[in-house]
Amino acid sequence: DTAVSQTPKYLVTQMGNDKSIKCEQNLGHDTMYWYKQDSKKFLKIMFSYNNKELIINETVPNRFSPKSPDKAHLNLHINSLELGDSAVYFCASSHLGLAGSNEQFFGPGTRLTVL
Amino acid sequence: AQKVTQAQTEISVVEKEDVTLDCVYETRDTTYYLFWYKQPPSGELVFLIRRNSFDEQNEISGRYSWNFQKSTSSFNFTITASQVVDSAVYFCALSVPNRDDKIIFGKGTRLHILP
Known part of the structure; x- marks a missing residue:
């Protein structure tokens, strides 16, 4: 009964490969996000979807493509992986629009290592 | 633009x-939310x-x-009897x-509690 789950937890792959990370939430939220945390622990938003519609797209290379098949899922596909x-x-995930809210519930994270 | 500054990189x-x-935070908006997250x-x-x-x-x-x-413009966090x-x-x-409801994170403070 995990609230926000991600698979896989660890992903090791070669440069140039294409990979996907899956995310699912069972909280009934309408908004989902992807954040990237670099080696210096800096957390930065990448994308946000509300009701399957893209609402935030930071300056992320177009090799990254989020896909939201439904409100409960937001997958991240990465093409031509690079070391960086x-x-x-x-x-x-969060429930956008709730006055006084925007408490975001985070998944456990996926550690991606590109060799 | 919004910004969050955590001047202490590491504390022991x-x-x-x-x-x-x-x-310390920066925003020109009068309505905003502040958060603290822990990453063990x-x-x-x-x-x-x-x-x-x-709510001050x-x-x-x-x-x-x-x-x-x-x-x-400060939102400090104190741990007593660490x-x-x-x-x-x-x-x-x-x-x-x-x-867009994105969360802007500070760069984090690494806290070491020594036995």
Whole structure:
């Protein structure tokens, strides 16, 4: 009964490969996010989807493509992986529009290592 | 633009000492939310507190307390009688509702509690 789950937890792959990270939330939230945490622990938002619609797209290379098949899922697909993509990727969800809210619940993170 | 500054990169204290983690934020909006998250060595992000800009009352939760001062744009976090289990990276964060609802994180403060 995990609230926000991500798979896989660890991902090791070669440069140039294409990989996906999956995220699912069972909280009934309408908004989901992807954050990247680099080796210096700096957390930065990448994307946000509300009701399957993209609402935030930070300056992320277009090799990164989020896909939201439904409100409960937001997957992250990465093409042509580069060394600099190595990081921990966190998925989060919240209920946008609730006055006084925006408490975001985070998944456990996916540690991506590109060799 | 919104910004969160955590000037203390790393702090070490001996167990049972009190420690305060500083957070200074910048925003031109009058309505905003402030957060603290904890990231223990296991890597997950744990929500600690959310505060809205209209509520300047300080909050205490067990050994944790938060001091919100709009006059200095600060939202400091104090741990009283620290314990080794408090060792973690602590993130202060800011979000502005009715925009894109993204959370802007500070760079984090790594706290070491020495036995």
